[in-house]
Amino acid sequence: MPYFGLMLLLGSAVIHVFAYVIILYVIRMGALTSYVGAIREISVVFETVIGIYFLKEKGSKLRILGSVVVEFGVIVIKFAG
Numbered sequence: 764m765p766y767f768g769l770m771l772l773l774g775s776a777v778i779h780v781f782a783y784v785i786i787l788y789v790i791r792m793g794a795l796t797s798y799v800g801a802i803r804e805i806s807v808v809f810e811t812v813i814g815i816y817f818l819k820e821k822g823s824k825l826r827i828l829g830s831v832v833v834e835f836g837v838i839v840i841k842f843a844g
Contacts, residue, residue, distance in 0.1 A: 782806075798840055807833050 782803070789799050811830040815822040 801840055802837055804833050805837050 786799055808830045811826055814820040
């Protein structure tokens with residue numbers, strides 16, 4: 764099991780670096796920085812879902828509310844931007 768944890772950690776690190784490179788590329792292509800930064804925070808929603816459903820963590824009301832607010836913000840950016 765420790766091997767699985769190490770692979771999960773390394774995989775997460777690679778994904779985060781790759782996500783950062785994509786953000787830099789999108790900003791370089793001319794996207795508004797505020798939109799890119801806000802949409803990048805959608806990872807909070809994914810982390811909450813993974814934590815609650817796959818890792819069986821307790822989802823506090825505040826954590827779930829925060830994820831809903833972030834998701835709502837991305838939807839507003841999509842339709843208002």
